[in-house]
Amino acid sequence: MSIVTAATVFGFTACSEDTLEESYGMAEKKAAAEKSMSIGRTVLVYMAGKNDLTHNNNCRNYVNEDLEEIKEGSRKLSSNDCLLVFVRRYLNGNNLETPWLARIQNGEVVDSVSVRDMGIMKEDARACDPEVMEQVMRYAYTNYPARRDYGLVLWSHSTGWLIESEVATTRGYGVDNGNYVNGSGKWINIPTMKNVLAKMPHLKFIMADCCHFMCLESLYELRSVADYVIGSPAEIPGLGAPYKEVVPALFESETFYSSIVEKYHASVNGNLPLSVVKMSEMEHVAQATANVMQSVKANLGGNYADLTGMIHYGYLSKKANFSPEYNFFFDAGDFISRYASESDYQQWKQALDKAVVLKRIAYRWETNNIWRYAFVDFEMTEEKFHGVSMFIPQAPTIGEYAKMNEDVKQMEWADAISLL
Numbered sequence: 001m002s003i004v005t006a007a008t009v010f011g012f013t014a015c016s017e018d019t020l021e022e023s024y025g026m027a028e029k030k031a032a033a034e035k036s037m038s039i040g041r042t043v044l045v046y047m048a049g050k051n052d053l054t055h056n057n058n059c060r061n062y063v064n065e066d067l068e069e070i071k072e073g074s075r076k077l078s079s080n081d082c083l084l085v086f087v088r089r090y091l092n093g094n095n096l097e098t099p100w101l102a103r104i105q106n107g108e109v110v111d112s113v114s115v116r117d118m119g120i121m122k123e124d125a126r127a128c129d130p131e132v133m134e135q136v137m138r139y140a141y142t143n144y145p146a147r148r149d150y151g152l153v154l155w156s157h158s159t160g161w162l163i164e165s166e167v168a169t170t171r172g173y174g175v176d177n178g179n180y181v182n183g184s185g186k187w188i189n190i191p192t193m194k195n196v197l198a199k200m201p202h203l204k205f206i207m208a209d210c211c212h213f214m215c216l217e218s219l220y221e222l223r224s225v226a227d228y229v230i231g232s233p234a235e236i237p238g239l240g241a242p243y244k245e246v247v248p249a250l251f252e253s254e255t256f257y258s259s260i261v262e263k264y265h266a267s268v269n270g271n272l273p274l275s276v277v278k279m280s281e282m283e284h285v286a287q288a289t290a291n292v293m294q295s296v297k298a299n300l301g302g303n304y305a306d307l308t309g310m311i312h313y314g315y316l317s318k319k320a321n322f323s324p325e326y327n328f329f330f331d332a333g334d335f336i337s338r339y340a341s342e343s344d345y346q347q348w349k350q351a352l353d354k355a356v357v358l359k360r361i362a363y364r365w366e367t368n369n370i371w372r373y374a375f376v377d378f379e380m381t382e383e384k385f386h387g388v389s390m391f392i393p394q395a396p397t398i399g400e401y402a403k404m405n406e407d408v409k410q411m412e413w414a415d416a417i418s419l420l
Helices: 026-038 062-074 130-143 190-197 216-221 243-249 256-267 279-300 332-339 342-355 401-410 412-417
Strands: 041-049 081-089 100-105 108-114 149-155 173-176 186-188 203-209 226-231 274-278 312-315 327-331 356-360
Touching: 041 062, 041 130, 041 173, 062 081, 062 100, 062 243, 081 130, 100 130, 130 190, 186 190, 190 216, 203 256, 216 279, 216 412, 226 256, 226 279, 243 256, 256 274, 256 356, 274 279, 274 342, 279 332, 279 342, 279 412, 327 332, 332 342, 342 356, 401 412
Parallel strands: 041 081, 041 149, 149 203, 203 226
Antiparallel strands: 081 100, 100 108, 173 186, 226 274, 274 356, 312 327
């Protein structure tokens, strides 16, 4: 099958130069149009799992486990709900599998097509190759056009906004080929992902079932491609969301994000911070942050911020004593409240509260690091928890900050708030 666009028939934005008439025959156009009349919401679960999530030392294949949960959850869907999965994984051990896209319906895999069926002829069709991602998503949303709206679940690893070349150790979303540790895989940076998603139909939501996605840098970058983003500012469990319960919630008309968050939070006994951001408010958050940063910079007097005792959602080493070179993804509000005046902080918080429409606190969460080393240097409270993280520059002599201080300039957020 060929990769096609549907801008002229189904009314969504796509930036391909090919027209529907050039790519489709009349019979295919009619079939797609008839299908669109019966689909309310189309949700694509994009599983970039050819990494240590399917090939690891504890012999668990999280893609396989979550696929079974997704199948079970699909039994509760109506015929108007279209649930798609794209899967790239190791099957068992080092055994590889040709990536495929399929609809999951009534507990079964139906309409399965390989990447070659979709017209992707690359010898190694990596899930995090932007060309592959674009072609898969275009095929999915074109062949299963929705009458109402679209959703996307990003299933894999993530290191938030951290940016490098697409071949990097820990930078971006969804390492592909190789594992999380050895750096032999390929990631996609958030700005590159934004360019892909900008060519797709506008999304009602992105559910990020991956670590560290709820950072202001990534959220601002993606502000124009989705109405809501749902995820965690911290590390998440390897198995991720409880899809048996979450799949039906993905298709709720108005209450989807609250249902997703409540079911996810309950599945880990509350041990995962989660939040939902309304993306149309991110411009206001950026403007409020630009304003409050003037107060912050004045109070710092040209010095770098002391981050001791501040909530952080990531840790790069097992070190008993606090050191900012090992800690990153600091809670945005915990930082602002410490270094801005109270009145300036409250004005900023009003803007953030309109954006963060739902949040659930966690006092500890599952992490690859040992908790007693990594996260004992701060106190988590309802007042200090704001549900989103923010990069805070440090002296370039500390750890990787010389590089990170430069890397963050590639994010639109840094320009919008005059971070440096």
